Amino acid sequence: MAPMGIRLSPLGIGVFCLLGLGVLYHVYSGFLTGKFSAFLLGDRAEDPGPGEDTVDLRELLAVSVRAAELGGLEVKKVRESNSLNEKAKGKTMEGADDKMTSGDVLSNKKMYHLIKNAFPALKVNTEEKVEADDEDAVSWDRNIPDDIKEQIKTKHVASESITMWIDPLDATQEYTENLVNYVTTMVCVAVNGKPVIGVIHKPFTGFTAWAMLDGGSSIKKRNSYNEKTPTFIVSRSHSGEVKEVTRQTFGNKTEIISAGGAGYKVLSLLDVTDDKQETADVYIHVTYIKKWDICAGNAILNALGGQMTTLKGEEIMYTGSELNKGGLLASIGMDHGVLVEKLAEKLQVNAKKPAK
Template sequence: MAQCQPLLTRLIASSVTVSSQAGKIIRDIFTRGELNIIDKGVNDIQTEADRSAQNCIIESLSRQFPDVTIIGEEGPSRCEVPPEWIITDMDQEVLKIKLPNHLENISPKDVCVWVDPLDGTSEYAQGLINHITVLIGIAVGSKAVGGVIHQPYYESKETSSLGRTMWAIEGVGFGGFKPILPPVGKRIITTTRSHSNKTVQAALDALKPDEILRVGGAGHKVVLLLEGKAHAYIFASRGCKRWDTCAPEAILHAAGGTMTDFWGEKYAYDANTDYLNAKGILATAPGEQHSWYISNIPDEVKQEI
């Protein structure tokens, strides 16, 4: 049945299952306590969990979709991947969905998958495990059209099991969560926990928030928007990359929210684009007036990025 489904449907269905396996790898490594941290640069570290989760995701997806471009944060690896990490199952609920006509017959050469195997590595290394996510974003041409966010440490109140997987496809909808609108009468903004500077703070000050949530991970910040815990996600810096935002943008957009740069322009996600989100990140929750935030960020802040 699966092979009869369109490419995008199969990609999302596979990403849902493989992201869950990546989450298990992340939990297992944390439990063992052997993080094997490598310093990649200023405020940029990599752990054994980053490397292992990416190997799991890329090997699993590339075996099933050999003609699709896959770009991972941690770069290429020559390590042998254990057989139990290679996931070929697909989520059966996703396979049942009906795509809009323009996405039914896309070519593999027009698809780019952006993988952040462990978004929020600094927080993971510090034990702030609820901040982390696994991100798999799917672009067709330059546009983010689908994505998966997996939270390895999300605890279900109904089953007490660990892990939640959120997914979305443009023109179809979303699954794994129910959006909640943020509270009326106040403004809560989420922003970086570990990469703040005077420009980031100036952008926040201009928006006069009632509360600021400083947390790790782009995926986690967008989850806060979807859960009604924040009205906007503001990051007045060049530090974010395409693998940080492709999946969150697709899911947020499918739920009725918006993500752009500080000028209101969408980032491109084709395989040839620059990895750096050089003009900042501005994301707003469903129901929020995105244009208000753009117009109220001072020009000097925009020029400083």
């Protein structure tokens, strides 16, 4: 008996051709987005190229700067009109009132919606609650400032790897006291939990600092720091036992500056062209602190060669919980490891002391 051959009907031939075209389309699309090569290599490409599920970090930096500035305008407007509508949201870890004003709310609304309208797929964590029906038509004009264009190259990352942290009004306590020089608005971009873009804006002086890891910056570190007898900067309203710990660790004559706002304190470590900005060598905080307070500063320090860690020298990851529970130590132009070692010795001694 002769072997039977396989015959395809016209319908079968049509289906086969469609399947083949489908495979070619996906391969071609993969090359366009830069992901097919990553698939062949068994991992994502470093820059997967433009696509619906990627974001250009240069564009995201430009949006972050604009968001911080827009939020700052709201903050300034509310303070100058003296229409704060101040209220307490609860208590901080140190037992102080956790305040909120119209400045916080309106700034948060502008900043959050500008970013979400420009990049809807991104996860955005913000200090103030955003109501589902509280929309804002604010949009990004797609303008990239010249200083960003000159320094930053296009770099695409997967949208799913990005977490953004917004602080619409840092130093609310000082804001209510009209100590406006401490006030900042901040935006941070973390990729896989690591801070890579930071923006700190001072609404009442117009100064803006931004930096991108492995990119560029609008700010730089100072020419010198005092390693032998560093000046420390600490919180004036959420200090806990930070002054006691600092002096016991680094000497009773250690100079300590009390200031409001985590953003302001990070700027004190840098070369800021603002005559109202104090300067310090090390920023220390010994109690819990929210990640939207510190992410932008962490990103800027990392980009400039500095460090921000827990008191034990651990890297702070910007995913999951909004709380950083390990305290904070930030420096640049210093031997960060030596600072951590001295603190570790002090913390170990305190841990051995019986509770009172």
